[in-house]
Amino acid sequence: MADSAIPTVDLSPFFTDGDEDGKKKAKEVIRQACSDYGFFQVVNHGVPLALMNRAMDLSKTFFAFPDEEKLKCAPPASDAPVPGGYNKQPERSPDKNEYVLMFPPGSSFNVFPTNPPEFQKILEEMFTYFTNTAQLMEIILSDCLGLSPNFLKEYNEDRSWDLMAAMHYFAATDTENTGVSEHEDLNLISFVFQDEIGGLEVQKDGQWIPVPPIQDTLIVNVSDVIQVLSNNRFKSATHRVVRTKGRNRHSFAFFYNLQGDKWVEPLAQFTTEIGEPPKYRGFVYKDYLALRKRNLTHPPSKREDFINITHYSIST
Numbered sequence: 152m153a154d155s156a157i158p159t160v161d162l163s164p165f166f167t168d169g170d171e172d173g174k175k176k177a178k179e180v181i182r183q184a185c186s187d188y189g190f191f192q193v194v195n196h197g198v199p200l201a202l203m204n205r206a207m208d209l210s211k212t213f214f215a216f217p218d219e220e221k222l223k224c225a226p227p228a229s230d231a232p233v234p235g236g237y238n239k240q241p242e243r244s245p246d247k248n249e250y251v252l253m254f255p256p257g258s259s260f261n262v263f264p265t266n267p268p269e270f271q272k273i274l275e276e277m278f279t280y281f282t283n284t285a286q287l288m289e290i291i292l293s294d295c296l297g298l299s300p301n302f303l304k305e306y307n308e309d310r311s312w313d314l315m316a317a318m319h320y321f322a323a324t325d326t327e328n329t330g331v332s333e334h335e336d337l338n339l340i341s342f343v344f345q346d347e348i349g350g351l352e353v354q355k356d357g358q359w360i361p362v363p364p365i366q367d368t369l370i371v372n373v374s375d376v377i378q379v380l381s382n383n384r385f386k387s388a389t390h391r392v393v394r395t396k397g398r399n400r401h402s403f404a405f406f407y408n409l410q411g412d413k414w415v416e417p418l419a420q421f422t423t424e425i426g427e428p429p430k431y432r433g434f435v436y437k438d439y440l441a442l443r444k445r446n447l448t449h450p451p452s453k454r455e456d457f458i459n460i461t462h463y464s465i466s467t
């Protein structure tokens with residue numbers, strides 16, 4: 152079955168001392184999944200399940216409020232890299248969703264709903280746990296790439312651009328069902344926690360594979376920066392969200408990110424040191440972010456003209 156093809160990895164060996172064999176086996180599955188798909192799921196990932204369920208319930212409560220209530224935490228004018236707070240996709244966008252976006256707890260860019268009252272605290276807790284799991288994941292991915300386990304951590308220690316979105320997708324209509332159009336995430340590593348409705352799909356060999364909702368799992372997605380650093384060893388997965396008729400969908404997406412001034416280019420370990428040509432020219436991360444934002448503010452008329460990471464590809 153196509154949908155069972157997304158591997159699920161148990162991360163518990165990484166939370167207990169001594170299970171070297173368990174760690175090795177998990178890393179082997181992750182390494183393979185990252186080069187085949189850029190997508191896998193994890194269980195026993197360290198994020199408390201009661202917290203995840205509570206966050207999902209509160210998010211459903213928030214998004215069921217009238218616009219007037221939700222707009223109380225609309226983004227104020229600020230120099231944030233992306234607007235924190237409540238956002239709804241513009242009418243002209245094919246993506247029919249709304250979301251609350253946050254930076255790390257304590258960030259001056261954050262604007263939180265005050266209703267339901269517990270929502271802010273629970274969002275902040277989710278963010279902290281997601282960050283811890285992402286820090287574990289960056290050690291695992293560094294290792295899987297044959298780099299020193301601290302490589303990615305040392306490459307970017309600045310956590311101030313990390314993001315989390317609580318998302319709500321409207322039910323599909325008779326004529327359209329796009330939740331999020333096909334894309335690759337631009338950051339380092341993404342996590343998705345989806346509700347029981349499903350709709351997330353990942354592309355492999357030109358086919359769309361549904362990622363079925365499995366309770367208590369997190370979906371892990373390798374993103375563009377890892378693909379560039381690894382000179383395509385690991386894939387940044389193309390994915391999308393398809394909406395369901397008659398059912399609203401909720402999810403959380405966490406984006407473990409780079410600080411905007413970071414320089415991104417294929418690492419020497421995957422190019423000069425092994426005599427392979429780089430597949431990308433280098434760029435400043437925030438310049439790429441600005442181009443991707445332009446896709447949304449000034450959408451090109453043809454899908455193929457949307458900027459993605461191939462903008463920096465070196466043709467061979």
Ligand SMILES: O=C(O)CCC(=O)C(=O)O
Nearest residue numbers: 318331343351392402404
């Ligand atoms: O809601 C989801 O399942 C995924 C959302 C997503 O891919 C994104 O926001 O980049």
Ligand SMILES: [Fe+2]
Nearest residue numbers: 334335336390
């Ligand atoms: Fe995404």
